[in-house]
Amino acid sequence: MSEQPHQIGQRIATRRRARRLTQTQLAAAAYLSVATIRAIERGARRPSDMALETIAAALGVDPSALLEGHVGTERRVRAALPEISSSIAGYDIPPDSPMPPLGQLATAVTGAESWRLAAQYGRVAQSAPTLLTGALAAFHAADGRERRYAARLLASAARTADAAAYKYGAHDLSARLIDLMRWASAQADDPLLEASASYVRTETFFAAGAHRTGLKALELAVDQGPVATTPQSIAALGALHMRAAVVAGRLGDSDAADVHLDEARSLGDQVPEGIYVGTAFGPESVRIHEVSVAVSLGGDHVGRAFDVVHEWTPPKDLPAERRSGFWIELARAQLWGNRREDAHESLKVARRIAPLHTREHPWARETVATLRRLRRADDESLTSLAEWIGAI
Numbered sequence: 001m002s003e004q005p006h007q008i009g010q011r012i013a014t015r016r017r018a019r020r021l022t023q024t025q026l027a028a029a030a031y032l033s034v035a036t037i038r039a040i041e042r043g044a045r046r047p048s049d050m051a052l053e054t055i056a057a058a059l060g061v062d063p064s065a066l067l068e069g070h071v072g073t074e075r076r077v078r079a080a081l082p083e084i085s086s087s088i089a090g091y092d093i094p095p096d097s098p099m100p101p102l103g104q105l106a107t108a109v110t111g112a113e114s115w116r117l118a119a120q121y122g123r124v125a126q127s128a129p130t131l132l133t134g135a136l137a138a139f140h141a142a143d144g145r146e147r148r149y150a151a152r153l154l155a156s157a158a159r160t161a162d163a164a165a166y167k168y169g170a171h172d173l174s175a176r177l178i179d180l181m182r183w184a185s186a187q188a189d190d191p192l193l194e195a196s197a198s199y200v201r202t203e204t205f206f207a208a209g210a211h212r213t214g215l216k217a218l219e220l221a222v223d224q225g226p227v228a229t230t231p232q233s234i235a236a237l238g239a240l241h242m243r244a245a246v247v248a249g250r251l252g253d254s255d256a257a258d259v260h261l262d263e264a265r266s267l268g269d270q271v272p273e274g275i276y277v278g279t280a281f282g283p284e285s286v287r288i289h290e291v292s293v294a295v296s297l298g299g300d301h302v303g304r305a306f307d308v309v310h311e312w313t314p315p316k317d318l319p320a321e322r323r324s325g326f327w328i329e330l331a332r333a334q335l336w337g338n339r340r341e342d343a344h345e346s347l348k349v350a351r352r353i354a355p356l357h358t359r360e361h362p363w364a365r366e367t368v369a370t371l372r373r374l375r376r377a378d379d380e381s382l383t384s385l386a387e388w389i390g391a392i
Contacts (some may be wrong), residue, residue: 003067006043008052011066013041016061018025029058031115049076053122053356057320060352062359062388073122073356076333077168079360080125084161085173087132091180101143102149109135109153109160113278116163117319119357127178128161139187151188154179159200159278167360171207178204191226195236196277198225204242211250216246228267235276238267242289244280257293264289273318280319289325295329299336305329305335324354328364334369344371344382351385360390365391 016026023041027034031054040046047055053073055305056063063073111274112131115123135154142150162177178201185193198221205214222240228234245260265288273282287308294304314323327350334343347368350358358364369391372382386392 001297008348009041009043012310015061017345019059023187026058026117029298030054053121057120062355070157077125081170081173083129085131088180091136095137096139097133097137102138105138105153107157113156113159116160117322119354121164121167121356123162124160131157131267132161133360148188151184152190152193155184155193156278166203171277175204192232192236192277194253195221195225195240196279199239199243199279210248215244215247234267234271235281238264238277239281243259245289246292248298249293261293280322282316283317285304291326291329295332302333302337305333320354321357324350328361332363335370336373340375342369343367365389
């Protein structure tokens with residue numbers, strides 16, 4: 001028998017109070033109205049799949065903790081992928097759809113970007129086809145300055161859609177979305193946006209295991225990038241160096257990784273932590289990438305990761321996806337360093353921060369599977385985590 005709305009609402013209210021959140025705070029974090037939260041909690045309204053998942057993400061739990069057996073996100077993302085693919089099939093051909101008002105489109109793009117940074121992939125995937133279709137219509141219908149502005153919105157829409165495609169293993173579609181982002185960035189005549197596209201393009205090289213080519217592409221993007229004279233340009237170059245350091249680590253080139261980390265660190269010290277052209281950058285993001293580099297270099301370098309986190313963890317105002325990625329990579333280092341209890345705890349933190357991101361991360365799944373093999377199989381907490389993440 002399906003659970004009644006009041007049962008779901010009670011669980012949400014209990015979790016909210018345990019987190020010491022007001023209904024207003026939960027509504028803001030879940031991108032829902034206060035009236036919707038109130039109606040759901042008192043059982044007057046059954047939450048949709050999307051609402052349930054955004055509430056779960058805001059509470060730092062998996063949706064199945066609020067509704068047993070819930071598997072909505074993956075189903076919605078995979079159902080949306082063909083429509084996303086169709087929406088960009090002829091991106092260079094003017095569509096028949098009407099041009100939306102640019103202000104309305106900009107608001108929608110900004111909202112979708114916030115979902116991407118919060119790792120809310122279900123919302124991203126469902127909104128992406130309409131967002132991409134609207135952005136393409138605006139681009140082809142506009143001219144002059146408005147056309148360049150529409151191109152920037154199109155690039156952002158493509159990047160947002162790519163987040164869902166890449167995380168759920170649709171790498172061919174991801175590569176096409178990144179090509180669209182690069183094309184739109186060139187149409188926008190915006191060096192900062194082109195640097196951002198080069199940053200995102202690294203996903204294609206990660207998926208193909210073409211790390212050497214990926215490093216060359218990033219170093220070329222650095223050479224051709226904007227001059228570091230403004231916070232935005234400093235952040236654009238710094239992000240490229242962060243990414244290049246991780247790719248160099250995957251290659252096992254510790255010297256190149258250190259060179260790029262030093263450059264990223266120097267640039268990070270010049271700007272406050274923030275979101276620049278869709279990418280988080282600043283001193284805190286560089287620290288997270290120091291851990292990423294150590295893990296990329298392999299088990300012999302775990303000491304570098306432990307040095308970073310000796311008296312520091314990512315602050316809560318960083319994007320959820322970035323913070324959860326930090327704990328996932330730290331768990332990998334802790335496993336290699338024979339700190340298995342710590343690795344288990346790190347994965348639980350990652351799950352609380354961004355459940356959907358953690359569940360789809362291959363390193364998280366691999367670490368959980370290894371922990372369960374090495375530790376007692378009757379460890380209920382670990383077994384529960386392994387079942388949730390799909391490791392058993």
